[in-house]
Amino acid sequence: MIFGYYCVHPELVDEIPAVARSRNRLAFFEKANVGAIIDKERSIYNERKAIYSDISCLRASIGKLYEDGQEQCILSNYKVVLDDLGFDPIVAYSGVSDSFDFDKGDYFEPVSRMSDDEVVTFFAYMEKKFDKFHEKYCETIRNDRNLFVSRVIEKIKSGHYPSYVSDRLVRLERTAIEFDDGHRTTLEGISGWYRPQSNLIMLSASGYLDNDSNLLFHECYHVIEGRSITGNGLQRLKSFFDKKYAKTIERINEVFVNYKSSSLLNNDLRLGQKNRCTDQEIVLYILVCGEPEIPVNMLYNAYFSDDMRDVEALADAIKQSFDSDILFQGLGQRICPTAEISFMM
Numbered sequence: 001m002i003f004g005y006y007c008v009h010p011e012l013v014d015e016i017p018a019v020a021r022s023r024n025r026l027a028f029f030e031k032a033n034v035g036a037i038i039d040k041e042r043s044i045y046n047e048r049k050a051i052y053s054d055i056s057c058l059r060a061s062i063g064k065l066y067e068d069g070q071e072q073c074i075l076s077n078y079k080v081v082l083d084d085l086g087f088d089p090i091v092a093y094s095g096v097s098d099s100f101d102f103d104k105g106d107y108f109e110p111v112s113r114m115s116d117d118e119v120v121t122f123f124a125y126m127e128k129k130f131d132k133f134h135e136k137y138c139e140t141i142r143n144d145r146n147l148f149v150s151r152v153i154e155k156i157k158s159g160h161y162p163s164y165v166s167d168r169l170v171r172l173e174r175t176a177i178e179f180d181d182g183h184r185t186t187l188e189g190i191s192g193w194y195r196p197q198s199n200l201i202m203l204s205a206s207g208y209l210d211n212d213s214n215l216l217f218h219e220c221y222h223v224i225e226g227r228s229i230t231g232n233g234l235q236r237l238k239s240f241f242d243k244k245y246a247k248t249i250e251r252i253n254e255v256f257v258n259y260k261s262s263s264l265l266n267n268d269l270r271l272g273q274k275n276r277c278t279d280q281e282i283v284l285y286i287l288v289c290g291e292p293e294i295p296v297n298m299l300y301n302a303y304f305s306d307d308m309r310d311v312e313a314l315a316d317a318i319k320q321s322f323d324s325d326i327l328f329q330g331l332g333q334r335i336c337p338t339a340e341i342s343f344m345m
């Protein structure tokens with residue numbers, strides 16, 4: 001099962017995240033027996049289902065990709081999977097394979113000449129390939145996740161991480177890890193993302209293979225971050241500073257996750273990767289360049305704790321140690337937006 005726009009098979013349309021969300025909302029209101037809302041939710045659900053089942057919408061969406069010159073974003077993800085598992089154009093295109101240019105890898109090009117049934121067959125074929133890709137890397141993913149867990153336990157035992165972080169590892173056990181077809185991940189310029197509401201880590205196939213275990217460690221690090229009603233991890237610092245620094249603070253959280261997840265994977269940082277080095281410098285800057293210095297356990301607590309008072313404690317320390325305008329303006333210029341840092345969310 002691949003997640004992305006192109007999951008159009010009529011039997012699978014309910015599984016597309018946008019449709020599934022609507023279906024879940026409808027089920028919730030039906031259970032609560034809220035009459036007026038049920039009708040509204042049912043029509044939203046039916047509308048979404050119709051959009052995603054509609055092959056003409058799919059064709060238009062592919063057409064738009066080409067118009068915007070963005071088709072390679074998704075094709076590169078397809079290419080990774082099909083290079084890895086092999087591609088049979090005659091099966092994929094139901095016989096319409098004569099003009100397919102294998103070297104070009106333009107898998108969507110023949111779609112415009114295919115009948116609706118053939119288009120569905122083509123995407124069903126792709127879904128099977130993504131499923132196989134997932135199957136093939138299942139064990140690697142499981143091993144990476146186990147390695148992540150054992151590294152976190154080491155950090156807790158050595159007193160680096162607060163002891164309550166061990167409870168978060170249960171959360172990770174319940175989190176599913178899937179590959180999407182690249183529509184969401186590559187078009188939004190990210191290689192992977194984590195949705196706490198659905199307990200799901202989503203990875204692009206190309207992002208996964210390009211980043212070794214870094215991408216998965218990054219997303220797992222998000223799974224164990226503290227959560228409050230106002231947000232997650234260090235993002236929650238936004239509540240204590242001027243709104244204009246919200247984006248910078250969100251990026252600081254990403255930088256922190258990049259640096260810490262990478263250190264965890266490499267058993268404390270091996271330098272040499274440009275963006276990792278920048279991430280490290282920025283985190284260390286916040287820790288050691290203020291007057292007085294900010295204790296590292298305060299930073300960890302603000303990231304991991306579910307209690308906003310721990311986040312507030314870090315905000316107060318930052319206000320004491322820095323002129324926060326200068327700090328956030330300076331960091332904002334350095335980290336927003338650089339291609340090196342913005343590759344994961």
Ligand SMILES: [Zn+2]
Nearest residue numbers: 254257344345
């Ligand atoms: Zn992230």
